Amino acid sequence: MQTLDYFQIIRLAWEEFDDRHEIRGIYDVSAHVSTNHVYKISFFNRQPVFAKLSEYGKFEDFREDHIIINNLANNLEMPYENFLAQSLVKKNELFIYRYHQNKSSAWVVFYNPIKFKQKLPRRLDDKQVRKMGRELARFHKACYNVSKQLPMASKNVITDIRKLTKVLNCGGFCENQQHEDTLRRQCELFLEGADKVNYTTEIETIPVFVDWNIGNFSVRSDGKFYSRWDYDWFRESSRVMDFYFFSRVVSDVGDRTVFSYLVDPLMEERFMMFLKEYHRIYPLTEPEVRLIKEVYRFFILNYVIKDGPYFFRENFAKKLRQEAFDLYFPAIDKNYQVEKILKTLKL
Structure with a gap:
């Protein structure tokens, strides 16, 4: 090229x-x-x-x-x-x-340049975690309130996964047959999971930004959102698409220079704390909670596997892709337990 x-x-x-x-x-x-x-x-x-x-x-x-x-x-x-x-x-x-x-x-x-105030600290305290849950809920409600006034998006999570399936059918995408089989199975599991919650007919879609690394937005001194400037992974989808990155923001480990996309932050007690505050402001439904697992799977399939070589710089793309096969996919069923979230939110 x-x-x-x-x-x-x-x-x-x-x-x-x-x-x-x-x-x-x-x-x-x-x-x-x-x-x-x-x-x-x-x-x-x-x-x-x-x-x-x-x-x-x-x-x-x-x-x-x-x-x-x-x-x-x-x-x-x-x-x-x-x-x-x-x-x-x-x-x-x-x-x-x-x-x-x-x-x-x-x-x-x-x-035009956008003003910014404070970036979140690398590790949030409990008070900041709760505040972030309430703030994302309010922002999502604001996005929902204007969602009907926005142009329709031509792509969604279903069409993106089907595109990946077509790429696999053409051959040459994976280094070996085992990886190809893994991706096919993960695509099937995603589509099955989305179908179980009636994604296309029952799940409300709003504008979501997916990537909420703390370097992408700033907050006021009271912790409320002030400005955002990074839109690389924007799409119209379920609001729970934003949850994985917020689980990383509120994680006990905090922000990391060397990053991976493990499912584990979604199971941390601090994320449960975050979700309880979110749920108080903008209640989640049981189907939406069950969808969290599948949008995490979608994130790995779409942004790490399908688009990773085009989006991430080469060294990051190779590292994350290999980790997807070695760590991310095997841990989805092993480490993620939706019942914990349902119990936390009393659903």
Whole structure:
């Protein structure tokens, strides 16, 4: 694959957006975990903007997600009306630059800078854990309240797993037959689990951001959400899709520099504490609780296995993929017990 000149693509994108303002400098501010790139752009005669550049997946999916996110950002009720970074619009349409040359493609979206306050500490105390449960519940309620005003998403968890199944049918995706058999079985288990809770007909869907690493959002001094700027895994799905990453946020171990995606945080007492507070504000149903296990399975299948090589940088992708076969999948039935959550929430 041709190596792209990201700085040149950013310059071409800005020239198409507004060629009146000369760029003074472009600075890479990416987290260097994913393959997406984030840049700060300074100018001589206007305030800076940020650019997100992506070259994996499909342009149509990137465009759809950012249109939905921008609609959400403009429609969220107080106190979340300024929580999400808003993309720049040109002539009443969200501006997305599409670069394509010599079979190489990339796309760029611009954001105004977003204010941020405090990041959560690496390890939360019990009071902060409870507060986070209540805050996510309130944010989810706000997302639910505007969900009917948002554009429809063309993809969902069912279609994504079926895409993975088709990839497996084409062959060559796995290093060996054992891994292929494991993935087929995990896909079957997910679809069976989703069918048991009537996912497509009974489970309410809202905008969810999935990846709630503490580096992706900031909070006020009272612990309430203040700003969020990372949308790599956005989708419209069940609200419980957000729970796995919050189980990691409130985990007794705390935030880790070297990370894995073990199922164990979903069983910690601190996550039970988090869920009880969430449930007080925005009660969960039994089918939703039973779905938590399957959305964790979906996360591993979709983001670690299917999209991992395109999203994560190569060293992370290989590590996480191998851990999926060695650790994540075997532990789902061994370590995860839905009855513990049902008992905690008295469902």
